[in-house]
Amino acid sequence: MTWILLLAGFALLVAGAEYLVRGAASLAMDFGISPLVVGLTVVAFGTSSPELAVSVFSSLKGQAGLALGNVVGSNICNVLVILGLSALVAPLVVSRQVVRLEVPIMIGVSFLLVGMALDGSLARWEGMLLFLGAIVYTGWTVRRSLRENKQKPAEDEVDNAIVPSSRPMQIVQIVGGLALLGLGSRWLVQGAVTIAQHFGVSDLVIGLTVVAIGTSLPELATSVLASIRGQRDIAVGNVVGSNIFNILVVLGLTAAVVPGGVPVPRSALTFDLPVMLAVAVACLPIFLTGHRIARREGALFFAYYGIYAAFLIMTAMEHEAKPLFVQAVLIFVVPLTLVTLGISLWRHFRVVPYGKD
Template sequence: MENILYLIGGLVLLVLGGEFLVRASVGLSFKLNISKMVIGLTVVSFATSAPELLVSINAAISDSPAIAINNVIGSNIANIGLVLGITAIIGPIAVNNTFYKLTWPVLMVFSLVIYYFLWTGNLLARWEGIILIIGLIAFLVILIRSAQKGKDQIDIEDVDETAATISYAKIFLWLGIGGAALYFGSEFLVDGAKAIAQNLGVSEGVISITMIAIGTSVPELAASVIAALKKEKAISLGNLIGSNIFNIASVLGITSVITEIPVIEPQILTRDIFWMLGFAFILYPFAYIPRKFGIDRYEGIILFVTYVFFIYLVF
């Protein structure tokens, strides 16, 4: 029971910490006169990846590399199977040109690159992490230039303009609260997950690809469902794909630069990563067939049912 409380407490702190960090980051960006578009494409994306980043760094440093890797793989699977699946069931999701031309191809490239890096040498080395980070910076530069040209409608996460009026004192207070909550949340989550894995007799990788991954996807799921129920434009496919790209490039990239991540659980390379690749790949035909520029309700059902089957297989 105590371990479950650690796990839940860790997730709650991570969600709260992430929220404070996003608000503070956006406020600081406005103070520095960064455009709303750039804030949406970079600052918000980095800040919302902070919980996964802290969990992966903490896990890798505390000798739980399976949690560090599967935290990202599981989160990417949950973003598409669980979050996108449920959102599409509530209402069809529109897809724009940027998905076909830029974000989906980049997601597939990063997904295949991370598979290749882990497969060769059973290790995510420091230099490979540097390559991932450089690739992310290149992607962001192309994305921002594309948005500035205005040729394609780029999905920009809702940036709260009231953040522009926040004082420096409040910004730094929120940064402090967010940072502390993320640090302690990641500590509790990793400790709780390791203890639960031992008690249930399953691997740390299993706990991280299921419980932790679903937990860190809860904020996206809540935001998507609320937006869909209000008949507003639900969380866009572009933002979910952006989140998956950031998970691979920034979370695993930065973590492996800090400490190299070995692959100690074989099922990461024989099963889990293929599910991540499969969920990423299927988005393109789903967004093209039967009609271009949309993911329909029945496709959402397929994604969700497939995700439930994946969880069943893992356990």
Template sequence: MENIAYVIIGLVLLVAGGEFLVRASVGLSFKLNISKMVIGLTVVSFATSAPELLVSINAAFNESPAIAINNVIGSNIANIGLVLGITAIIGPIAVNNTFYKLTWPALMIFSLLIYYFLWNDSMLTRLEGAILLTGLIAFLVILIRSARKNKDEVDIEEVDEAAATISYIKIFMWLLVGAVGLYFGSEFLVEGAKNIAEEMQIKQSVIAITMIAIGTSVPELAASVIAAIKKEKAISLGNLIGSNIFNIASVLGLTSIITQIPVKEALIINRDILWMLGFAFVLFPLAFVPKKFGIERYEGVLLFLAYITFIYLVF
């Protein structure tokens, strides 16, 4: 029971810490006079990837490399299978041109790149981490340029205008609360997950790709479901794909620069990452058929069933 409590407390702290970090980041961006569009595409995406980043760094330092890698792989699978699946079941999701021309191709490039790096020598090295991070910066530059050209085309996560009026003291307090929440949340979560895996004699990678991954995808799921129920434009496909790109490039990129990540379990390369590639790839045909620019309800059901199948196979 104690370890389950650790995991729950860890997840609550991560979600709360992430939320405070997003608010503080947005407030600070307004103070620095950065445009709302750029904040939505960069600051918010980076801040919402902070829970995964802290969990991965913590796991890598705590001799649990499987948690570091599978946290990201599992989170990417959950974002598409679970979050996008459930959101599309509630109401169809619109897809724009940027998806076909930029975000989906970028997601595939980053996914194939991480697969190659891990398959090549069962290790994510500092150089490979630097390549991922450089790729992310290049992607963001292209994305911002493209967004400025097609203002109506780019989905920007709701950036709260009220953040512009926040004082520096409040921003500093929020940053502090967010950082503390993320730090202790990752400590509790990794510790609890490791102990549960040992107690139940399950591999750490299994706990990471299921429990931890779903946990770190909870904020996206909650936001998406609320938006879909309110009949607002559901959290966009662009944001979920952005989150997946950030997970690979910033989370694994930064973690491997800090400390190289070895792959100690063959299943990560032979099974888990192939599922991640499959979920990323299938988005294109789903958004193209039967009609362009949309993911329908029944396609959401297919994604969700595929996710349930994946979880079943992992266990």
């Protein structure tokens, strides 16, 4: 029965992503809102709804580690796995708006979350402040898009396979897609958590791995399908927007509604939150160099998630090879990454002088 839930959940996620991408793209064309902004708002919030449901429910049930691990793990998975796989399917062109506005906002809210968590918890007033930030961000993004589209026609790519449909059909596609995504995530996570708990894994590790990957499958399905269909702005905007919404909406609402807020384990402060922050910061130079995510960069992202997942598994199993593994990463992987990013930035600014990009 557990495996049936897993397979059925995955099938519903794929179907829900298909409906959501079609409905959101068609709605954007009708209202004059760019597909990028739809990806950053409507699609991002919709695909973050499983994280919201899981985090609030688990916190009310006393599994706060699961709630925090879900958001932190999902943000890491969104960049490394989803953008990685989407870029492997087709190299992604990154909008200048994403590089100059949305990625810095994602980095900023990530720093804000880490700062709020330093005292060992997210208080209710901090959750309310985060949620207020989500309202301000959404309103500002949509208003800016409408104002810019009045000044000049939208230049975003529109997939010819997405045919404009009637307003009732758009609503049905979006609501139906979100419903399928929510139900599919619930079934998949329910089955996955049952398997993980069978092996005695902690709530935080389950949240960082099984639940994070499960609730990120809507983003994965949506971004990969959008990439295949040519809606690359939705593919990138969905990931960046989802990371912003995960922090501002999911953790914000969770901390606001749960009595006592959300406690932050020391292990999350010393490792998982810094990794989430590093992944967010790493997006900026990669997005900046050529305003695209090449297949090699997608492969690099995906490989990094494999390293992160291996560390979590070794930690959960208390494997004796963990110290050697960490030493190898520090000696080889980290310096190689810094050198690669440095060379990419040097080449970029050598070819494109600052201020002329």
